[in-house]
Structures are given as C-alpha cells and as structure tokens.
Amino acid sequence: MSGAINLTLKIWRQKNAKEKGHLEVHNLENISTDMSFLEMLDVLNEGLTLEGKEPIAFDYDCREGICGACGAVVNGYAHGPRKGTTLCQLHMRHFHDGDTIVIEPFRARPFEIVKDLMIDRSAFDVIIQAGGYVSVNTGQAPEANSLPISEENSELAMDAAACIGCGACVAACPNASAMLFVGAKISHLTLLPQGKVEAGKRALSMLRKMDDLGFGKCANHTECEVQCPKEISITNIARLNREFIKASFGSSVR
Amino acid sequence: MKLDSKVPGGPLEQKWDKYLDDLKLVSPANKRKFGIIVLGTGLAGGSASATLAELGYNVKSFCLQDTPRRAHSIAAQGGINAAKNYPGDGDNIWRLFYDTIKGGDFRAREANVYRLAQISNRIIDHCTAQGVPFAREYGGLLANRSFGGAQVSRTFYARGQTGQQLLLGCYSAMMRQVSAGHIEMLPRREILDVVIVDGCARGVVVRNLITGEIEKHAAHAVVMATGGYGNAYYLSTNGMNSNVSAAFKAYKKGALFANPCFVQIHPTCIPVHGTYQSKLTLMSESLRNDGRVWVPKNSGDKRSPNEIPESERDYYLETKYPAYGNLVPRDVASRNAKEQCDMGKGVGPTGLAVYLDFRDPIQRDGKDVIERKYGNLFDMYERIVGENPYETPMMIYPAVHYVMGGLWVDYNLMSTIPGLFVLGEANFSDHGANRLGASALMQGLADGYFVIPYTIGGYLAGTFLSEVNATHPAFEDTAQQAREKIQKLSALKGHRTVDDIHRELGHILWEHCGMARSEEGLLKAKELIPPLREEFWENAIVPGGPDDLNQTLERAGRVADFLEFAELMVEDAISRKESCGCHFNVGYQTEEHEALRQDDTSCYVSAWEYAGKGKSPVLHKEPLAFENVHLTQRSYK
Numbered sequence: 001m002s003g004a005i006n007l008t009l010k011i012w013r014q015k016n017a018k019e020k021g022h023l024e025v026h027n028l029e030n031i032s033t034d035m036s037f038l039e040m041l042d043v044l045n046e047g048l049t050l051e052g053k054e055p056i057a058f059d060y061d062c063r064e065g066i067c068g069a070c071g072a073v074v075n076g077y078a079h080g081p082r083k084g085t086t087l088c089q090l091h092m093r094h095f096h097d098g099d100t101i102v103i104e105p106f107r108a109r110p111f112e113i114v115k116d117l118m119i120d121r122s123a124f125d126v127i128i129q130a131g132g133y134v135s136v137n138t139g140q141a142p143e144a145n146s147l148p149i150s151e152e153n154s155e156l157a158m159d160a161a162a163c164i165g166c167g168a169c170v171a172a173c174p175n176a177s178a179m180l181f182v183g184a185k186i187s188h189l190t191l192l193p194q195g196k197v198e199a200g201k202r203a204l205s206m207l208r209k210m211d212d213l214g215f216g217k218c219a220n221h222t223e224c225e226v227q228c229p230k231e232i233s234i235t236n237i238a239r240l241n242r243e244f245i246k247a248s249f250g251s252s253v254r
Numbered sequence: 255m256k257l258d259s260k261v262p263g264g265p266l267e268q269k270w271d272k273y274l275d276d277l278k279l280v281s282p283a284n285k286r287k288f289g290i291i292v293l294g295t296g297l298a299g300g301s302a303s304a305t306l307a308e309l310g311y312n313v314k315s316f317c318l319q320d321t322p323r324r325a326h327s328i329a330a331q332g333g334i335n336a337a338k339n340y341p342g343d344g345d346n347i348w349r350l351f352y353d354t355i356k357g358g359d360f361r362a363r364e365a366n367v368y369r370l371a372q373i374s375n376r377i378i379d380h381c382t383a384q385g386v387p388f389a390r391e392y393g394g395l396l397a398n399r400s401f402g403g404a405q406v407s408r409t410f411y412a413r414g415q416t417g418q419q420l421l422l423g424c425y426s427a428m429m430r431q432v433s434a435g436h437i438e439m440l441p442r443r444e445i446l447d448v449v450i451v452d453g454c455a456r457g458v459v460v461r462n463l464i465t466g467e468i469e470k471h472a473a474h475a476v477v478m479a480t481g482g483y484g485n486a487y488y489l490s491t492n493g494m495n496s497n498v499s500a501a502f503k504a505y506k507k508g509a510l511f512a513n514p515c516f517v518q519i520h521p522t523c524i525p526v527h528g529t530y531q532s533k534l535t536l537m538s539e540s541l542r543n544d545g546r547v548w549v550p551k552n553s554g555d556k557r558s559p560n561e562i563p564e565s566e567r568d569y570y571l572e573t574k575y576p577a578y579g580n581l582v583p584r585d586v587a588s589r590n591a592k593e594q595c596d597m598g599k600g601v602g603p604t605g606l607a608v609y610l611d612f613r614d615p616i617q618r619d620g621k622d623v624i625e626r627k628y629g630n631l632f633d634m635y636e637r638i639v640g641e642n643p644y645e646t647p648m649m650i651y652p653a654v655h656y657v658m659g660g661l662w663v664d665y666n667l668m669s670t671i672p673g674l675f676v677l678g679e680a681n682f683s684d685h686g687a688n689r690l691g692a693s694a695l696m697q698g699l700a701d702g703y704f705v706i707p708y709t710i711g712g713y714l715a716g717t718f719l720s721e722v723n724a725t726h727p728a729f730e731d732t733a734q735q736a737r738e739k740i741q742k743l744s745a746l747k748g749h750r751t752v753d754d755i756h757r758e759l760g761h762i763l764w765e766h767c768g769m770a771r772s773e774e775g776l777l778k779a780k781e782l783i784p785p786l787r788e789e790f791w792e793n794a795i796v797p798g799g800p801d802d803l804n805q806t807l808e809r810a811g812r813v814a815d816f817l818e819f820a821e822l823m824v825e826d827a828i829s830r831k832e833s834c835g836c837h838f839n840v841g842y843q844t845e846e847h848e849a850l851r852q853d854d855t856s857c858y859v860s861a862w863e864y865a866g867k868g869k870s871p872v873l874h875k876e877p878l879a880f881e882n883v884h885l886t887q888r889s890y891k
Contacts, residue, residue, distance in 0.1 A: 016802065034527040034640070042753075043530055049751050049806065054798045057805055059320060061493040063533045066418055067324040085637070093640050114464060115803045122441070125321050129433040133426035134385045138305040138703045141376070141383035145340065148394030158387040158412060161419060165323055194385045 003033045005097040009044065011056060012104045017112045017120075023102070033093035037080060038063060038070060040092055058117040065089040065229065068164030071171070072117045073104045078168035078227040086166065086229040106171035110178075110214045121167045123213045124181060130209035131202035132185045134194050153191045160187035162230045169224035169232075175216030180224040182206050183236035186243055200247035207244055257510070257861060257876045260664040261365040266882050267347075270369045273665070277708055278715035285310035288714050289473035291458055293445050293500055295322030297417070297695055298678025299479030300424030301702025306477075307428075307436035309707055314471055315428065316443045316460060318495050323425040326481060326493035327698060330417025331538055333401060333409035334381075334695040336374035341398050345406040347371045352883060353404055354693060358658070358686020359835035359851065360885050361513070361859070363878065365665060366683045373700040378410055380703060384423040388412050401540075401691045409692045414538065414630055420695055424702075443469070444808060445500035446736040448476060448507050448674060451728045454719065455674035459733045461740065463808060466801040468733050468740070470724040475673045475710055478504060479702065482657035482679040484517065486816045486823065487768075488760025490654035491523060491536045497812035498819050501661050501680050505822075509669040510861040510874060512682035513659035514819070515827035518689055518836050519769050520655035521587035524638050525607035529757075534653035535638060537631055539691060542580045542587070544615040544624065545648070547571050549608050553598030559609055559647045570594060583888075585688060585836050585849070588652035589769045595651075607649035616644065652769065656694060658685040658836070659826070662861040662876075666709035667701060670861075672717065675710060677701035682859065687835025743810045744800040748793035752806060755790050756813045759783070759820055767824050772840045779824045787817040822862060822871060829873055832856040844887075853885055 007028045014021030028047075031040055038060055045055035059069040065086040072087055074080035080090045095101065105113050110123040161184070169180035186203055189195030195202070218237060225234045262273040280288065288311050292303045295317040303315040317325060337350040351371040355362055382388060382396070388410050389397040401409040412419040431437040442463040449457040449472070457472040483498035484490035505511045522542065524535045550557075551568045571590060572579045582590075591608045594600060601607050616624050621644060625632070632643045639649070660682040661669050667683070668675050678698040685693065766779035790813065798804045833842040833849035834856070842850045851857075858875040865872050 032528055032530070035530060036532070036638075039530050039532050042532055046751050046753065049795050049797055050749075052747070052795070052797060055806060057803055061319060061324055061495050062326060062329045063494060064329060064535050066329050066415065067319075067326070067493065069319060069324050089637055091638065091640065118803070121320060125323075125429060125432075125439070128426060128429045133430040134383065135430065136380070136383045136427075137308040138301075138380055138427075138707065139376075141379040144338070144379045144382040144388075145395050147382070149390055150394050151390045151392050154387050154390045154394075157385075158419075161387050161412075161422065162415065164418075165321070188387070189385050192385050192387065194383055 004030045005033060005092065005095060005099070007031055007095065008100040010100065010102045013056070013116055014113050016115055021113065031092055033091070035092045036063065036088055037074070037090040037092065038088045056117065057115040060088060063088040066164060068166040071106055071166045071168055073106060073171060075102055078106060078171040079229045084229060084231045086164070106167050108167070108170045108176035108215070110176070111167060111170065119167070121165070123215070124165050124167065124178070126213060127178065127182060127206055127209050128185065130205045131198065132189070132206060134189060135198060147193055149192060157188050157191040160184040160191070160232065160236050163232055164230055166229065168227050168229060170215065172223040172227035173216065174221055174223070175219055177218045178210050178215040179218040179237045179240065180228065180232055180234065182210050183240035184232050186240045187236040190239065190243055199243055203240065203243035203247045207240070255670070255863060255874055257662070257874055258664065259363060259876060260666060261363065262665065266364060266368050269365050270372060274708060277712040280711045280715045282310055286312060288312065289314065290475050290477060290710065291471060291473040292316070292477045292479065293458065294325065294479040294481060294680070295425070295428065296325035296327035296479060296481055296678060297420055297424060297698030298680070298702045299477070300325065300421065300428055301699050302477050302479060302677060302706050303437055304424060304427035304431055305703055305707045306710070307431035307434070310436070313431070313437045314440060314473060315437050316440045316445065316458070318442070318444060320441055322428055322439065322441065323422060325421060326496055327421045327695070328418045329493065330695055331414045331536065333399065333411035333416045333692040334377065334420065334699070335401070335408050335692045336378045336410060336696065337371055337408060338375055338378060340396060341407045343406045345408050349406065350374060350408065354684065354690060355686065355883055356886070357690035358688050359849065359888070360686065360853070360857070360880065360883075361834055361878065362684055362686030364880060364882055369705070370684050370697060370700050373704045374696050376704060377696060377699045381420055381423050381699070384427060386412060386419045386423045404690070417695060420699065444811065445480065445503070447503045447732050448671070449729050449732045450507055450671065451722050451726055452720065454672045454717070456722050457724065457729060459729065459736045461736070464803055466804070468737050470729040470733050472722055472724045472726070472729065474714060474719050475675065477675045477677060477706060477710070478661070478680055479677040480680050482660065483816070483819060484654045484657055486759070486820055487654045487763050488757050489526065489531060489534050491520065491534050494533055497815065499812050499815045501676070502815045502819050504661060504669065504671065504674060505862075506864050507671060508864070509671045509674060510662040510863050511659070511822060512662035512859050512861045513687070513826065514823045514862065515767065515830060515837055516658035516687050516835065517654060518584065518656040518658065519588045519652045521584055521591060521652045522610070522650045523653035524635065525602055525649050525651040526604060528604070535634070536653070536655065537635065537650065539584070541610060541628060541631060544627070545580065545610040545612050546614060547580050547587075547608055547610055549594045549599040549601060559601070559611070568599070585769070585838065589838060591650070591652055592769050602649045607651045609647040610650045611647035612643060613647065656689055658682065658687060658689055662859070666712065667705055668709070668713065673713065675706055677706060687837055740800045740807070740811070743814065744796050744798070744804070744807050746791070746794045746796045746810065748795050750789070750793045750795065752794050752796065752810045752813050755786065755794055756809075756816065758786055759813070759817060762786070763820055763823070767827050770838050770840055771827050773828070776824055776828045780821065780828070783817065783821050783824070790814065790817055825871060826860055826862065829860060830856060848888060851887070
C-alpha cells in the first residue's frame with residue numbers, strides 16, 4: 001500500500017551528442033510509492049524547474065507500456081529490475097527507503113545520445129525499411145478469410161509482433177546486437193503466409209542492414225530476452241537464423 | 255460563411271460509389287508532380303501517407319515522436335469494427351451504420367457514417383494482407399467478439415493490442431515507401447502553423463525538436479491527422495504529448511472547429527493516486543460484464559472494502575437501472591460514479607473512486623474462469639495499483655478518453671481552408687456526440703486508406719495551384735510569427751511550472767465542462783480561464799533556451815494553445831441548449847436523468863469561426879437532415 005520513501009539518484013546528464021556526459025546526484029524526499037518511475041522523474045524535474053535549472057530530458061508518451069518511447073538503464077537493467085515491465089510501468093513500491101538509484105541512457109554505438117536519457121533509435125526504422133513489411137498496396141488485398149491461418153501460427157506471430165521497438169534488447173546485450181528486434185519482425189512475418197513470399201529477401205536484407213548500422217553479433221548471452229519489457233522469446237532469434245541460412249543457401253536471392 | 259457539406263445526392267447506399275464515378279482523377283504520370291504534406295503518423299496519418307505514396311505522390315510525413323511507430327493510436331486496446339458478418343449473426347452495412355449513428359445520439363452526418371460502414375470490410379482485408387495478426391478461430395478463420403453494447407459480434411481484435419498491430423501495419427507500409435523514396439519522413443517535429451497562399455493551404459512551419467530550428471515546408475496540399483485534444487483536461491488516457499496545437503492553428507487560419515464540447519469520458523479507468531499523477535490508464539470496458547459496481551452506503555466510511563457488510567453496500571447502478579445494471583452506456587456509468595463521489599461516498603485514498611467487485615462472479619464461476627477472461631487486465635491493475643483484484647475489489651473512476659469534436663470537414667474530408675484535409679480524431683465527422691467502442695480505429699483507417707486517396711485527387715485535378723515553394727513570402731511571414739511566439743515562450747522565467755498551470759486548467763474543465771454540465775458551471779469556467787491564461791504568460795517558468803532540445807518549451811507551447819482552446823470548448827457547451835450523447839447539460843434531462851435531446855432546435859453541427867484576438871468566435875450551424883433513420887430517445891432502464 002501507499003507509503004513514502006527517500007531516494008538518492010545518480011542520473012546521467014549530457015547536453016548533446018557531442019559533449020561529454022556525467023552522473024549528477026540528486027536527493028529526493030517523500031516519494032509516494034504509488035508513483036511510476038517516470039512520475040518520480042517528473043517530481044525531480046518540477047523541482048529543478050522551480051530552481052531555474054534545466055530538467056532531465058527523457059522520452060515518454062503513452063505511459064502505459066505500449067508506445068516504446070521510454071527507457072533507461074536503471075541500476076544496470078534496461079527498464080529497471082522488474083521483469084516484463086517498461087520504465088513507465090515500473091512503480092516506486094519496488095524500491096526501498098534510502099535506496100541509491102543509478103539511471104543511465106540505453107547505450108549502444110548505433111543509438112546516439114540526443115540529450116540526457118534521450119537517444120536516437122532511428123536505426124530501427126532503417127532496419128524495417130530494409131524489408132520489415134509485406135509488399136501490398138492499399139486496394140490489392142483479397143477477401144480476408146480467403147487465407148486461413150492456423151491459430152497456433154497466428155498466436156506465435158502475435159507473440160513476436162508484440163515488440164514495442166524500445167531498444168532495451170540492444171542496451172542489454174554486451175555486443176549491442178539487435179538480433180531480438182530483427183528476429184521478432186522476421187518471425188512475425190515469416191510465420192504468416194502473407195509474409196512467406198518475401199521471406200528470403202527479407203532475412204538477408206534486414207540482417208545485412210543491421211550489420212551495416214554497427215549493431216553487434218549475437219553470442220547467445222540471452223540478456224535481451226531477460227530484459228525485454230514485452231518478454232519476446234529468443235526462439236525468434238533461432239527462427240531468424242534458420243531463415244537467414246535457408247535464404248543464403250537455398251534461394252536465388254542474394 | 256455558408257457551410258457546404260458537399261454530400262452527393264441519390265440514395266444513401268449509392269452516394270459514395272456514384273461520387274467516385276464522377277470524381278476527377280490525376281493521371282499516374284502527373285501524381286509525381288504533386289507534393290503532399292501529412293501531419294501525424296497515427297492510424298489516419300500513417301495510412302494516408304503510405305497510400306498516397308503508393309499512388310505516386312511525393313509525400314512528406316511529420317510526427318512528434320522519434321519514430322512514426324509511436325503515435326498514440328498504438329495504445330488502442332479493444333478492436334476494430336467491420337460489417338463482415340462472419341459469425342452469421344445478422345450484421346450488415348446498414349446495421350453498422352445505424353448503430354454508429356444512434357450511438358452518436360443522432361448528431362453525425364448520415365452520408366459520412368454510411369460510407370464508413372461500407373469501407374469497414376476492406377480495411378480488414380487490407381490489414382490482414384499486411385500481416386496484422388488478428389485473432390483466429392481454430393479452423394484458421396478470423397475471430398470476432400462483441401463490444402460496446404452492439405447486438406452482433408463485429409469486432410476484430412489482436413489480443414488487447416489491436417491499435418498497436420494496426421499501427422505497425424501502417425508503419426511498415428510507410429517504411430516500405432520511405433525506402434522506395436516516395437515518403438520523406440521527418441520525425442521529432444512540432445507543427446507550429448499552416449501556411450496559406452492565395453487562400454489555399456500550401457505548407458507548414460514546424461520546429462525541429464532536436465535543433466530548435468524553425469523549418470518551412472511547401473506542398474500542393476496538407477493532410478492533418480494530429481489526433482484529439484483530450485489533454486486539455488491535463489489528465490486523460492491520451493499520450494502525454496497529444497495536443498490541439500496544429501488543429502488550433504488551422505482554426506486561427508480560417509478552418510472552422512466543429513463540436514469542440516463533445517468529449518467522451520470513459521467509466522473504467524484506474525483512479526488518480528495523487529497530485530503527481532501524469533496520465534490515466536484505461537481498463538477495458540469488458541470488466542463491467544461481470545464486475546459489480548458499488549460504494550459504501552454511508553458517506554465517509556473508511557473501512558477496507560472487505561470489512562463492509564453486504565447490507566452497507568450500495569450497488570447503485572443495479573438499483574437505478576434494473577434492466578441494464580452495470581452495463582449501462584459509458585456516459586451514464588461515468589456520470590453516476592461522479593455523483594456518488596460528490597456525495598462523499600467515494601472510496602480509496604482520494605475519495606475519487608468506486609469499487610468494481612469480482613467477489614460474486616469468482617464465487618459463482620470460480621477463479622480460473624475469471625482469470626481466463628480478465629487475467630491480463632487484473633495483472634495490469636495489480637502492477638499499477640499494487641493490490642490484488644482477486645482479493646480486494648478494484649477501484650475505478652472515469653477519465654477523459656476521446657474527443658468527437660474536431661475541425662469541420664466536408665464529404666471530401668476537406669476543411670473550410672481549401673487544400674487542408676483533416677482525418678481521424680482530428681476531424682469531427684463520424685461519431686456525432688458519442689463514439690462507440692472499436693469505431694475509432696475503423697474511422698482512422700477508413701479516412702487514410704480509402705477516402706483521402708480519392709478525394710485529394712479530385713481536389714488536385716480540379717484546382718489551379720500556382721507553383722509555390724518555401725521561399726514564398728507567406729512562408730517567411732508565418733515562420734517569423736512562429737519564431738516570435740517561441741521567443742516569447744522561452745523568455746518566461748516566472749515562478750510557476752507549466753505543468754502546474756496545465757493541471758489547474760484541467761481541473762477547471764473537469765469540474766465545469768466534464769461529465770455533467772450546467773449553465774452556471776460553464777459560465778464559471780468561462781470566468782476562470784482568462785485569468786489563468788494571463789498568469790501563464792506572466793508567471794510560467796520555461797528553463798533553457800529555444801535553440802536546442804527543450805521539452806518544457808514544447809509543453810509550454812501546447813499549454814498556451816489549450817488555454818485558448820478551452821474557452822472555445824466552454825463556449826460551445828454553453829451554446830448547445832440540449833443534452834446529447836456525452837454532452838450532458840443538467841438543465842435538459844428526462845425524469846430518469848437521461849440526456850434529453852432537443853431535436854427541434856439543436857439538430858445541427860456547431861462550427862466555430864475564429865474572429866480575431868479578443869473577439870468572440872462566430873457560430874455557424876450545419877443542419878443535420880436524417881432521411882434514412884428515425885430519431886429515437888435512448889433508454890436503459
């Protein structure tokens with residue numbers, strides 16, 4: 001139930017992509033345990049604003065765990081220590097009075113820091129542009145029920161499609177690999193007959209794009225799965241590898 | 255000004271097809287000569303951008319977020335309606351049309367709503383082809399569920415994430431066109447103004463949120479799909495960055511604003527926990543299928559709910575509405591919850607909540623049955639509130655959810671500014687005075703995938719547009735005004751935070767222009783808003799400067815617009831001398847406290863014209879003619 005706690009925050013400040021950043025210490029008192037983590041940061045920012053200082057920049061929008069805008073590394077974990085939870089849905093009741101909390105942006109070479117905790121994840125858009133779609137124009141579609149899809153595959157596709165594109169998987173990975181993100185999209189589309197036609201081309205081109213953008217290789221640390229706020233399974237990476245190998249050896253697409 | 259809805263003649267069922275037959279076309283070779291700006295990348299803007307690019311137009315697409323995939327359409331949970339009649343339960347286009355028009359309490363245009371119902375089926379076809387993983391039956395065909403009181407099952411869904419999956423469909427279609435070079439994507443841009451040349455919308459001025467640079471962009475037409483203004487109330491289920499600014503700037507440039515007082519308040523949201531609450535979370539309405547709503551009989555009863563004996567509980571909805579009980583429509587449920595809390599019977603730490611209790615259904619059906627039905631919702635509740643709803647009754651309270659009002663558009667979805675088209679929640683067109691569940695996704699996608707691609711062609715082919723680029727003086731004038739406003743905002747170094755002022759505005763609107771409105775309360779709001787606006791311009795604090803990323807400055811710009819727009823909402827509520835749908839004026843109710851429409855005098859769309867700074871806006875009325883449906887009074891007793 002409701003209570004109030006005092007906290008020490010060590011929080012990353014960085015003016016822009018070019019300047020060097022540092023950890024700044026702030027003490028917060030009387031934080032209601034019913035608050036979300038981002039509301040706690042709001043309180044800090046209101047205080048900073050009243051002192052005439054610049055508030056901490058961080059991305060947010062829906063605050064219900066679906067838009068994928070928010071995210072920071074909290075005490076070493078992407079989106080904080082609670083499993084299957086985005087930062088906006090992490091509540092302060094999971095912290096204790098007197099805790100010190102270290103808050104840093106998601107770090108990976110392809111994700112440049114914009115300001116403080118805010119990062120540039122446009123590399124994800126570039127990966128999707130490389131083939132994360134079914135090539136169908138508006139108006140071309142056949143009657144929806146003309147293509148039955150087994151409930152099992154449909155559910156598996158939905159599991160993968162639940163990815164919110166927040167970038168936690170990349171931040172969690174020691175190699176800064178985007179394999180879980182790419183694997184989720186490849187799985188979503190390959191599991192459905194609509195996506196089969198372009199499967200080979202998609203796997204090759206999305207994976208190559210991922211490499212070009214500077215994301216690392218997968219070394220099966222599985223940290224991505226552990227820290228993913230939507231609990232996307234690493235079996236999606238296995239499916240991606242299978243599709244990639246299939247396309248590399250068995251298809252005419254190069 | 256004469257409002258011409260441009261609704262074509264002929265029988266209702268044939269209007270759209272006949273209209274398409276006569277619409278002017280732009281040839282494939284000529285489409286690439288036209289540039290179109292699309293503002294917003296939610297379901298309406300995203301689907302419009304993708305489709306216009308597929309057709310060959312040069313599209314420039316703008317959004318506030320870091321990527322188009324984060325537009326707030328993503329948070330829609332329930333589903334999307336279509337008249338497929340897959341379950342064979344008697345649904346058809348007419349029924350979907352009729353339910354939508356009746357649900358809107360007969361304050362929408364027949365022709366627009368009928369077209370929406372006609373298009374609904376093609377949306378499902380297209381989204382399925384894109385790979386949207388809609389729920390399926392074991393046989394592999396698409397599943398449907400019932401929703402929002404309709405007597406048929408016509409709602410398609412992808413778990414509780416239908417909005418997310420449909421938006422990712424739009425997003426992937428957009429990304430395909432970005433890679434094909436037909437869409438230029440400009441994320442992290444705030445729309446500051448629309449540029450008008452020779453009376454037509456020819457571009458926009460935007461602020462690059464990273465660099466602070468004011469940019470000018472020209473095109474042949476502008477499509478605005480910037481969502482709704484629910485955040486005028488500060489707390490709502492909207493994304494925190496949702497705002498009215500683009501639509502409001504268009505209004506100031508001559509686009510009429512329709513029905514601004516039509517705001518839907520959803521009954522089942524997680525209650526406010528304290529001053530620093532930043533947004534409200536919706537819980538699916540389906541919970542009311544089993545949960546029982548109650549408050550303690552005695553006001554000020556602070557015992558924990560499980561200690562309150564049956565005889566001291568007031569199941570007020572079941573008592574008042576024996577036929578529908580806990581399943582009364584959204585507006586009725588919301589109003590009654592507020593009434594109980596106003597009487598001091600509210601529960602929880604703030605006294606602004608009522609119980610939604612699953613004790614009886616768990617005893618009746620067993621915990622596992624309830625868990626199968628509502629498990630994910632119970633988990634969500636526990637995550638946010640920290641209480642287990644299997645053991646302690648849930649607490650719920652109404653919250654602002656969706657706005658039916660928006661910029662006035664004709665049958666082509668064009669505003670009163672030629673060349674400015676408005677789609678999705680940003681326009682007023684299809685939901686009348688109240689929106690039915692699972693209809694917002696349908697409308698956004700209908701507008702973007704299947705209406706605008708045709709009607710914009712008709713406009714471009716039939717209008718002489720001189721060659722204009724961003725060096726035209728109108729662009730620099732508009733940019734200069736925008737720059738001055740930004741300078742003025744970033745010079746604010748007072749003593750009160752922007753959020754604090756916004757919170758106060760929200761409180762005024764919630765109290766006086768919310769679920770139950772009175773002449774007296776509305777006049778009070780009208781009196782309270784201008785001084786608050788003055789205080790904002792004297793006493794707000796905007797730290798930092800305008801030349802780099804500054805989130806307070808972004809919010810300040812939006813709040814400045816809300817502070818002006820709020821007055822228009824109140825003005826509209828005062829002018830509508832009836833109750834209809836979500837607009838409940840206590841002076842117009844039946845003996846059973848239901849909304850009492852005044853069809854003789856109020857069967858119109860209100861459309862407001864900006865008259866200049868410090869002047870009262872001018873009301874224009876578009877009369878609504880119902881040729882195909884009979885106007886009836888709702889009753890849920």
